[in-house]
Amino acid sequence: MSKQEQDTLEGLAAQLGCYSPLVREPLSGEQAGELSRLFKAMGDPVRLRLLSLIASHAGGEACVCDLTEVFDLSAPTISHHLKVLREAGLITGERRATWVYYRIEPDVLEALAAVLVPAAPDTVPDGLNTTRPEARRELPVVEA
Amino acid sequence: MSKQEQDTLEGLAAQLGCYSPLVREPLSGEQAGELSRLFKAMGDPVRLRLLSLIASHAGGEACVCDLTEVFDLSAPTISHHLKVLREAGLITGERRATWVYYRIEPDVLEALAAVLVPAAPDTVPDGLNTTRPEARRELPVVEA
DNA sequence: GGCTTGTATCGAGGTCAGTCTAATCAGCCC
DNA sequence: GGGCTGATTAGACTGACCTCGATACAAGCC
Numbered sequence: 538m539s540k541q542e543q544d545t546l547e548g549l550a551a552q553l554g555c556y557s558p559l560v561r562e563p564l565s566g567e568q569a570g571e572l573s574r575l576f577k578a579m580g581d582p583v584r585l586r587l588l589s590l591i592a593s594h595a596g597g598e599a600c601v602c603d604l605t606e607v608f609d610l611s612a613p614t615i616s617h618h619l620k621v622l623r624e625a626g627l628i629t630g631e632r633r634a635t636w637v638y639y640r641i642e643p644d645v646l647e648a649l650a651a652v653l654v655p656a657a658p659d660t661v662p663d664g665l666n667t668t669r670p671e672a673r674r675e676l677p678v679v680e681a
Numbered sequence: 682m683s684k685q686e687q688d689t690l691e692g693l694a695a696q697l698g699c700y701s702p703l704v705r706e707p708l709s710g711e712q713a714g715e716l717s718r719l720f721k722a723m724g725d726p727v728r729l730r731l732l733s734l735i736a737s738h739a740g741g742e743a744c745v746c747d748l749t750e751v752f753d754l755s756a757p758t759i760s761h762h763l764k765v766l767r768e769a770g771l772i773t774g775e776r777r778a779t780w781v782y783y784r785i786e787p788d789v790l791e792a793l794a795a796v797l798v799p800a801a802p803d804t805v806p807d808g809l810n811t812t813r814p815e816a817r818r819e820l821p822v823v824e825a
Numbered sequence: 826g827g828c829t830t831g832t833a834t835c836g837a838g839g840t841c842a843g844t845c846t847a848a849t850c851a852g853c854c855c
Numbered sequence: 856g857g858g859c860t861g862a863t864t865a866g867a868c869t870g871a872c873c874t875c876g877a878t879a880c881a882a883g884c885c
Contacts, residue, residue, distance in 0.1 A: 560736035560785065569726040577724030582713040592704035601862065614844055616863055635852055635861055641704065646797045653794035745832065758874055760833055779831055779882055
């Protein structure tokens, strides 16, 4: 992974952790954009299975060669899907000798899960959520 | 909503509740297909904001007229996105007099969140998860 | 019954995403 | 170095998706 990707990744989970649950208050356009990139990355059955295969694989990581043989798809196609997952920040890849191993970023998955439910208060501290007016400027509050 | 959509919806949350978390074991092709439909529906920033607007709106429901004015998009486009969310089972719509009101299906969101994290055992009872061989036949187990 | 307002559907456009083959890069081994 | 295997990149094709204007439907009001 590139240095830039690493930088992006490190802040991703923390950033998502700052999002209030979907049901608590309207998402800003910016928040929706970032979250939708993650959901879009998971919006493909092949990528979802790849994610699951990597996550559930012994040792928490899986070689690309293990993943390719499960699907009736060409290696470049699998590589493409892995790239999408990687660029979304859901997985990281590392080359060791001949093989490339992928592992998931559990923090990102957990943060994503936290967005979907009315999380407990300690999951989304008030001081970190997005009730700051400047973070919501793009989305007018809609009253009945 | 049509009778068929209602039938589909009623079983959706329960069905998702039977899925083991993504990280516990590989998803079958069938599971991945259903989950990816949901994630794909949320993989658009407009739809994510719609979902959030509906979920966080006073009374737990929002009129289409409330939603349309937030975006710089035509009414048919908003209607289209609402249809996608509706057909995915994430929201339900009901006409009352002139207006149509939408509300979310919290069970589906919660089930989706449960898939993303290594859930506590009581969230995914062993007797209900997908370790049944016939449910996994499409996905060979990949060993190291 | 006509008119107005609120939603949904239809059909078309332009763009994006998934897949492939062919070619390229990265490491190992002879 | 040359060849081999594993993985990615490049380019092209096809199909799906997002958006719109035009149209149709639904409900209330004159």
